[in-house]
Amino acid sequence: MNKVNRPKRIVIIGAVAAGTSAAAKARRNDEEAEIVIYEMDEHISYSGCGLPYYIGGKVANLEALTPRDPKFFRDKYEVDILIRHKVLSVDPAAKTLVIQNLATGETFADRYDVLVLSTGATSMIPPIPGVDLPHVFTLRNPLSARTIRTFIEEHQPKTAAVVGSGFIGLEMVENLVDAGILVSVVEKLPQVCPFVDPDLAPYVEETLVKKNVTVLTGVAATEIWPGSVNLDDGSTVDADLVILAVGVRPNTTLARDMGVVVGSTGAIAVNTRMQTNLPDVYACGDCAETFSIIDGRPLYRPLGSTANKMGRIAGDILTGGSLAFRGIAGTGIFKLFDHTIAASGLTEKQARDSGYDIVISHNIKPDKPEYFGGREMVIKAIADRKTEKLLGVQIVGYEGVDKRMDVFVTAMTAGLGVSDLFHLDLAYAPPFATTKDPILYTGMILDNALHRGRDIITADDLMATDPAEIQVVDARVAKQYQEHHVDHAVSMPHGSLREQMAALDKDKPVVTYCNKGTTGNAAQNILINHGFRKVYNLSGGHKQYKACKKCHEKKQ
Numbered sequence: 001m002n003k004v005n006r007p008k009r010i011v012i013i014g015a016v017a018a019g020t021s022a023a024a025k026a027r028r029n030d031e032e033a034e035i036v037i038y039e040m041d042e043h044i045s046y047s048g049c050g051l052p053y054y055i056g057g058k059v060a061n062l063e064a065l066t067p068r069d070p071k072f073f074r075d076k077y078e079v080d081i082l083i084r085h086k087v088l089s090v091d092p093a094a095k096t097l098v099i100q101n102l103a104t105g106e107t108f109a110d111r112y113d114v115l116v117l118s119t120g121a122t123s124m125i126p127p128i129p130g131v132d133l134p135h136v137f138t139l140r141n142p143l144s145a146r147t148i149r150t151f152i153e154e155h156q157p158k159t160a161a162v163v164g165s166g167f168i169g170l171e172m173v174e175n176l177v178d179a180g181i182l183v184s185v186v187e188k189l190p191q192v193c194p195f196v197d198p199d200l201a202p203y204v205e206e207t208l209v210k211k212n213v214t215v216l217t218g219v220a221a222t223e224i225w226p227g228s229v230n231l232d233d234g235s236t237v238d239a240d241l242v243i244l245a246v247g248v249r250p251n252t253t254l255a256r257d258m259g260v261v262v263g264s265t266g267a268i269a270v271n272t273r274m275q276t277n278l279p280d281v282y283a284c285g286d287c288a289e290t291f292s293i294i295d296g297r298p299l300y301r302p303l304g305s306t307a308n309k310m311g312r313i314a315g316d317i318l319t320g321g322s323l324a325f326r327g328i329a330g331t332g333i334f335k336l337f338d339h340t341i342a343a344s345g346l347t348e349k350q351a352r353d354s355g356y357d358i359v360i361s362h363n364i365k366p367d368k369p370e371y372f373g374g375r376e377m378v379i380k381a382i383a384d385r386k387t388e389k390l391l392g393v394q395i396v397g398y399e400g401v402d403k404r405m406d407v408f409v410t411a412m413t414a415g416l417g418v419s420d421l422f423h424l425d426l427a428y429a430p431p432f433a434t435t436k437d438p439i440l441y442t443g444m445i446l447d448n449a450l451h452r453g454r455d456i457i458t459a460d461d462l463m464a465t466d467p468a469e470i471q472v473v474d475a476r477v478a479k480q481y482q483e484h485h486v487d488h489a490v491s492m493p494h495g496s497l498r499e500q501m502a503a504l505d506k507d508k509p510v511v512t513y514c515n516k517g518t519t520g521n522a523a524q525n526i527l528i529n530h531g532f533r534k535v536y537n538l539s540g541g542h543k544q545y546k547a548c549k550k551c552h553e554k555k556q
C-alpha cells in the first residue's frame, strides 16, 4: 500500500479514562484507522474512583474495577493496547516515537499520523523525609491500591495518618475507619476539605469527629518515621500506615520535551477540539487543561467525568468529527460516611477575587419530609448580583445531595437566572423531596434578596461588622436564645416581635435570625412592613452562625 492510501495511524499514550475513550470513539467513526495505545502500567481502562472502596473491602476484588484488558479492546474495537510500554520521547517533526518495553527493557521506534497525549496525572509527594518508608503510600492506580490493601492485611495497622483532606484523602479516611483503624487527618490549610468554603468545612469536620477521627488542621507533616508522623507545630501523630493525598499534578514532561505548550494551570493547553499547539497532536484527560463555563478561565480539574468527555471529543475530532468541548463547571462530589459533599463553580473566595458583586445564601432544608426520614442539607449558593446567575454551589448533606447538585449544575450550564429556579417543575413525592424542593427555596431566597428587598447577610459579614453599627434580633423562642445566641443579639421571639420592636431603632440596620432562616425571614418581613429601613436576614440562621464561629475560633 502506498503512503497516500495507507490507513491513518493513530497513536495514543495512556490507556485509562481519556486514552481509551479517544480510541473507542475514533474506532466508532473510522473503521480503517490503525489505532495503537502505549500504556506503561499493567492495568488499563480501570475505575480509579473505586480504588478507596477496594482498600476498605467494599469492593471485594480488584478485577471488578479493572474489567477490561487489551484483548477486550482488540476484539471489540480492533485497538492494540501495549501494556508495560513506556513512550520515552516523541519527535513531532518526523512524527515518530521511541518506546521502551518495560518487561524486556528493549526500545523501538514507531510512527504516527495523529498523536493523542492522555498521559494523566501523578500523585504529588511532599518533599519531606520518610516518604519512601514501606508504610507510606499514595493512591493512584490499581497497583497502588493492591499494595495498600496487602499492607493492611499483612501488618494490621492500628493507626493511620492521612496527609491531605481533599476528596481522595477523605475517601481513604472513611475506608480506613471502616477497616477498624484509628485515623488522624493532617491538613496544612486551616480547614478540612478545601473543596468547600471555610464556612461549610465545620460540617465535614463534625462528621469526621463523630467517627473518632483526629482532625489536625493548619499543620503540615514535616517528617515520617516508622509508627509516627512529625508535624510542624512540634507535635507527633501515631501512624502505622501513612497515606499521602496532597493532590495530583499533570504528567507533562513528555509533552514539554516535544514542544507542546502548557497553560497557566500547568496542564497541557488545548482548544475546544483538544488540539495542542502542534499539528496532529491532541491532548485530553488529567494531563490537559480545561476552562470554566462560569468565567471562561483556564481550569485544571483532574476528574474521570471530564477525562472521559475530553477523550471522546479528541477521538471524534481526529477522525473528522465535529464535537467541541464546552468547558466545565468544575463539579465534584464524594461520600464521607453517611454524608455527601458536592461543589461546583466558583467558591466564595474565587468569586470575590474575580471581582464579582455577590449575594450568598445558606439554605438549610431536609431532602424530603421528616416523616419520611428526611435529613437536612446545607446548600450554599453564590450568585452574581449583576447577571443574577449562579456562580457556584456547595452542598453538605446526607441523601439527595447529588440530585440537587446536578440540577444546580444544569442551571449554571444553561445560564438560568436565580429567579428561574423557583419555576422549575421538579419531581415531587414524599419519598423523594419536599413539596417545594430545597432548590426552589434557594432560588426564592436569592430572588427575594435581589428583587424584593429581603437582603441576606452571611455570618462572616455579620461578625466583621462593628456591633455598634447594627442591631441583631433573635426571633427564636426565649429558651433557645438563653441556650446560645449570636453575639450582641437581643431576644425578640417572632410571636411577640410586633410588641417588642419599639425598642429598636428604625433607621439603624437590623439583622434578624432564627435557627435556620425561615422564621428569621418572617421577622425580617414584619420589620420591613413596619418601616424599618434596612433589615437583613442571617443566611442559614443560628446553625450556620455556629458553624462559622467554629471556623473563626480555629483561625485564632
Ligand SMILES: Cc1cc2nc3c(=O)[nH]c(=O)nc-3n(C[C@H](O)[C@H](O)[C@H](O)COP(=O)(O)OP(=O)(O)OC[C@H]3O[C@@H](n4cnc5c(N)ncnc54)[C@H](O)[C@@H]3O)c2cc1C
Pocket (backbone or CB within 6 Å): 013, 014, 015, 016, 017, 018, 019, 038, 039, 040, 041, 047, 048, 049, 050, 051, 052, 085, 086, 087, 088, 118, 119, 120, 121, 122, 139, 140, 141, 168, 251, 254, 284, 285, 286, 287, 302, 303, 304, 305, 306, 307, 333
Ligand atoms: C482514588 C481516586 C479516586 C477518584 N475518584 C474520582 C471520582 O469519584 N470522580 C471522578 O470524576 N474522578 C475521580 N478520580 C479521578 C479519575 O480517576 C481520573 O480523573 C482519571 O483516571 C483520569 O484519566 P486519564 O486517562 O486522563 O489519566 P490517568 O488515569 O492518569 O491515566 C494516564 C495513563 O497514562 C499512562 N502514561 C503516562 N505517561 C506515559 C508514557 N510516557 N508512556 C506510556 N504510558 C504513559 C499512565 O501510566 C496512566 O496509566 C479519582 C482518582 C483516584 C486516584
